[in-house]
Amino acid sequence: MKFGTEEQKERYLPRLAKGALSAFALTEHDVGSDPANMSTTAKLSDDGLHWILNGEKLWTTNGPRAELIVVMARTPAPEGSNRKPISAFIVETEWAGVEVTHECSFMGLKGLSNGILRFTNVKIPRENLLWDEGKGLKLALITLNTGRLAMPAFCAAGAKGALEMCRDWANSRVQWGRSIGKHDAIAQMLGKMTANAFAMDSLVDLTARMSDSGNFDIRLEAAIAKLWTSETGWDTANDALQIRGGRGYENHGSLLARGDIPYPVERHLRDARINMIFEGSSEIMRLFIAREAVDSHLAIAGDLVNPKASLGAKLRALVRAGFHYVWWYPTRFLGWSVWPRYMKFGGLGSHLRFVERASRRLARATFHAMVRFGPKLEKRQAVLGRIVDIGSDLLVMTAVIIRARELGETTEKKGADALADLFCRMARRRITARFPALFNNDDSTTYGVARRFLDDDFLWLEEGIVSAEAYRHQAEAAILAGSTLETEPLEPVRTT
Ligand SMILES: Cc1cc2nc3c(=O)[nH]c(=O)nc-3n(C[C@H](O)[C@H](O)[C@H](O)COP(=O)(O)OP(=O)(O)OC[C@H]3O[C@@H](n4cnc5c(N)ncnc54)[C@H](O)[C@@H]3O)c2cc1C
Known part of the structure; x- marks a missing residue:
């Protein structure tokens, strides 16, 4: 609907309207949250009439039953570049070379049809490129x-x-x-x-x-x-x-x-x-949200706090930051967020005033985090996570107060004020606890322990269990035997 050409819409939308299932295939064995290692490729055929698709996609929802799949694949690098961009294609599962090699099953979502799809020299008509070449990720x-x-x-x-x-x-x-x-x-x-x-x-x-x-x-x-x-x-x-x-x-x-x-x-x-x-995933969402919050600061003053930036870049950033923050910073302190503001929200008005004060405090704290950590802030995911969690709670508080006020005007849905009040109280406690933890926390100590853990320093802690290594051997044996069925329960194996 959003990216197709008129011709594509005419060809495919009626089929979808009649009930054809569709799917979206991005994930691969080495491509999860990060598409950098995508190995599925699409190259133009010698006569230029088709894209030739090769690769394998993991966990495609609806894949085993879909008629149409939007597949992401790398296309050749444009002239003058060695970066192969990702493009999107409409693929029909009836075409030669499309096969479902495995149907996946999961801990939950038992009604979900999901599988691994393999594409071997699939000929995609040239006009089935979705949007433009290289716009797949967007x-x-x-x-x-x-x-x-x-x-x-x-x-x-x-x-x-x-x-x-x-x-x-x-x-x-x-x-x-x-x-x-x-x-x-x-x-x-x-x-x-x-x-x-x-x-x-x-x-x-x-x-x-x-x-x-x-x-x-x-x-x-x-x-x-x-x-x-x-x-x-x-x-x-x-x-x-x-x-x-x-x-x-x-x-x-x-x-x-x-x-x-x-x-x-x-x-x-x-x-x-x-x-x-x-x-x-939650981790990626926090990074995505945090980047939006921090990027505007980094764009203005990033070079100022970047030890690797040249003197010229620092001076330019200083001028930019001077102009910007002379207005921005004081206004993150000033604001009328005390009674009688938001009086029309009744008892919930005090929560809304808190939202306003805390929003300004969050803006200041985000700026302080950038000054303190500089470009390394990107790597301080726990700090960014707290910033995002505070911001999220503030947004939800606002949503709750607006809804309670609207429902308060109707008679049949009683008690929305009480629910909004309780939610806001709980959120305020979380927010109030997170602010001091932004800069006073155990993040570095925890990170240090995690690094030592990854370096096998604490292997002794895993002694005396059924080793995960044993499960790996079991899987290899099952694959060799041509079966994925569970074998006999494993005997405990000493893990050191
Ligand atoms: C039931 C089901 C249905 C699905 N349906 C589809 C579908 O229809 N189409 C499709 O294309 N895909 C589908 N997927 C794939 C799904 O989108 C991926 O599982 C998801 O993108 C995460 O990728 P991954 O599992 O490889 O985890 P990874 O990316 O390997 O991540 C593993 C862990 O590391 C964390 N992590 C990764 N990078 C970072 C980072 N930079 N910072 C901090 N933490 C990080 C992740 O949050 C996660 O906790 C489906 C998956 C499942 C289980």
Whole structure:
């Protein structure tokens, strides 16, 4: 829809409208979050009429059943460059040379069709190049941005499902003389889950409306929505499982077979886990969001704090930074964020005033981080992560307050104010704790231990277990025997 030519749309959209499945193939064995090592290639045939596609794609959702696949592949470097760009192609699975070599199965998403696709000298008509040569990665990013608005909605729906199951169970399950929902430890989880579910819904509502209006570049908000709802959705599913106790861990079929209520909580948990990995893992989302926040500073003053920059570059940066920050920095301190501002938000106004103060504080802290770490800030992922998490909570607080105010004007949805208030209180505590941790933390010590761990300094800690090395041998033996079935359980192997 977005990138196809009129001719491509005429050829393929009717098929899709009639139910043809489509897929999107970017990932390869060596290409996960980073597309740098992409090895699938497309070269023009000698007569120039076709692109010849070769390579293998991993984990293509819908791949085994799709009729049409958008495949990312490297195309030849343009003249004067040795960088082979990535381009996107529409590939029909019926064409010679397209095969599904393996159907993957996962911890969750058991209904998902997903597989490895191999392309051997597939002849793609030249006109099936999508958008322009070399624009594949940009296309993938734009496509992912749209996906990032859908996933928060799935996560919010999952959280609502968890609420429904827990409301019934926490009321009806009686232990130690009272329903478990009235024991404080469980009530704390229920309160948090309810406020978080409301927050997820509010964030979906806000980002969807921003997108629909067409007036905003919502890349950042969509990324935050994906990151925040996938992580909060996971916490919610985890709490729901805990509240269900042993029945949370037992699967739906087993519960049903013995006549117990078959709430599929363990399935929810398994299904929710992947949301933090695909369509941009949490770590990559934090980097993406942080880069947007820090890049504007680095563009203006980066050379000033870069020890490798020349004197000339430093002087130019000094002038640029002088002009910019003489206005910018003081305004990150000034602002009217005390009562009676936001009075129309009633009791939630104080939270909105906090959002405003904390936003300015975050802007200052981001600037301080750049001054302190210079270009190395890019590598301080834990610091950047805290900056992003503060910003995310501030956005969600705003979404929650807006929604509560709107719902407050209707009579049938009562208590939105209470949910918004609880969410904002929890978020404020997180934010207040994260600010001092920006520069006072154990990041370097933790990094040091991780490096020593990678250098095998702590091998002694792994003694006496069934070694993962043994699993590797088992897989190799299975492949040699032409089978991937599990063999006999392994005997413990001494690991030193
Ligand atoms: C069920 C399922 C469906 C999928 N569907 C599709 C599909 O339809 N099409 C498709 O193309 N792909 C698909 N994928 C692939 C998915 O998008 C990738 O799993 C995802 O991009 C992450 O890549 P990876 O698993 O190779 O992890 P890697 O990139 O190898 O990362 C491993 C870990 O390292 C972290 N990491 C990586 N780089 C950094 C960094 N710079 N800084 C900090 N941490 C980092 C990651 O966050 C992750 O925690 C699917 C995967 C699954 C499991």
